[in-house]
Amino acid sequence: MTPDRLAALAALRQNLHKIPEVSGSEAKTAAFIADYLRPYEPDILITGLGGHGVAAVFDGAAPGPTVLIRCELDGLPIEEVSDADYRSTHAGRGHLCGHDGHMVMVAALAAELSVLRPKHGRAVLLFQPAEETGKGAAAVLADPRFEEIAPDYAFSLHNLPGLAVGKLALCAGPANCASRGVRIRLTGRTSHAAAPQDGISPAGAMAQLLPGLVALGSGGGGGDALGPDFKLVTLTHARLGEATFGIAPGEGEVWATLRTVTDAGMASLIAAAQDHIAEVCAAEGLNFEIEFDDVFAACTNHPEATAVLNSAAKTAGYPVQLSDQPQRWSEDFGQFGKEAKAAMFWLGSGEDQSQLHNPDYDFPDAAIPVGAGVFAAVIETLLNDSTGHNY
Structure with a gap:
């Protein structure tokens, strides 16, 4: 990723950081994301999915699997403590779990997909509402329009304080409690x-x-x-x-x-x-x-999806630390595992980073190329019959 491209994505992340909205109230964030995606001309753009969810679909030239890449729209009802010039402008609310960074890494995929559609199948970029309450994934799945984008594979990530910025970890089997x-x-x-x-x-x-x-x-x-x-x-x-x-x-x-x-x-x-x-x-x-x-629900990584993630990450130049210990905290991404071969990985946000949900937490922009690169390599692997490439 070029310095100019990273700077543009960091600016996008910081703009999102200013407007955190809590679970079920992500209207402004969803509109911001939808406006960002439209110039990249997805074949389908769904809004209001399961509440305020947004899904951008990029169709391939031939039939094939549907690969869904998911991130979260919502912030937390916590007052941010920060001197950053991009700190939250919404009193009592903050992006203190890193979902602003997650959104940008998924949004970054739209630029590449707009230029080069998949060879077969389709890629779905999903911006899910209400993860923090555990209600969002279930609401998305229950929305009748989800049938239009029902995936064969689903992938996600969460940043992990205590792990060096850009380092990756992956669980085979149980991933979240x-x-x-x-x-x-x-x-x-x-x-x-x-x-x-x-x-x-x-x-x-x-x-x-x-x-x-x-x-x-x-x-x-x-x-x-x-x-x-x-x-x-x-x-x-x-x-x-x-x-x-x-x-x-x-x-x-x-x-x-x-x-x-x-x-x-x-x-x-x-x-x-x-x-x-x-x-x-x-x-x-x-x-x-x-x-x-x-x-x-418990979040359990599917063996095949786990293998795809592991291989794609290595191909993209980011070796993975394998673990048999799930995270104590929960993730409603587990709901997608009931519908598709699903897996999520951990992306280091800093060994000295504040813990998730702390009032001074701030997602590191230096991690953006890594998460976007892994997701791009997953799409390349599954939809372009390739072993992946550097994003």
Whole structure:
């Protein structure tokens, strides 16, 4: 990639960085991306896909597989802390997970595809909404228009702090944990603070649920190996009654995140959590409701798609570090693995980079050529009967 080309893509990334929008509200970002793609004349440009999703399709000259390259549109509801002149202009929101960089690496493919369409099959550049809540991929797949672009192969990436800028890592098999948020609403009966015995307080149940839920997990330390039996319960929020001194509380809430390597492990952990909640509440005379949110299926790399990624990356000049340990965090890209041969890889964003979701996180522009180059080599490999090339 020439210095001028990198500078143009860095400027695009920084412009996107200024306008972060949270999951489900990415209208301005989606319009920005669609306007960027139109001059490259994709054969089909779909907007409003599964919410605010955008898909650009570049058809090949002959029949063949559909290869989808996916990135994410959404930012986070976190105030950015930065002195950069391109820092977020939207109060309380920031591109603090690197999705601005992901978008640019996928958008960069449009310039090459506009000049040289695939020999066969078609390439689909997908800009997916609402990844951070786990709702976006499912919404895209449920959109009737997705049938027009249903892929045979799907590829994605995520940047990885702690890995040197531009270095690549790839998991064969499980790549990201399944996770889901559980919200437990406890209902008893309020009473005067002078007569707590006349009410039913959730306090005793909460005192049992907080350690009891955590104990359902099998790991928690940063060095724990993520084998198939790995389970983690993280308490994220708790509330008891109202902020007053005159009322013995009659209701409360406990929030926790459940995390496992496999979907089967998640089903087992959910059942154990439900049994524990029911047992505690019955003993305390409480009613309860359980709700789930931020539901992410496990993300597992398909063997064939993994092999394509590994080979294409090496051909593009970027050797891959293979790993058998998935990431603890979740990714709704796993949904595409139910429809296609799918795989995602990790792209280093710096050994000293702030952690994802930190208020001072900033995607490194130096990584742009690497991610774009790997994706271009994947398209070259699968749609041009080639072993790939340098982008």
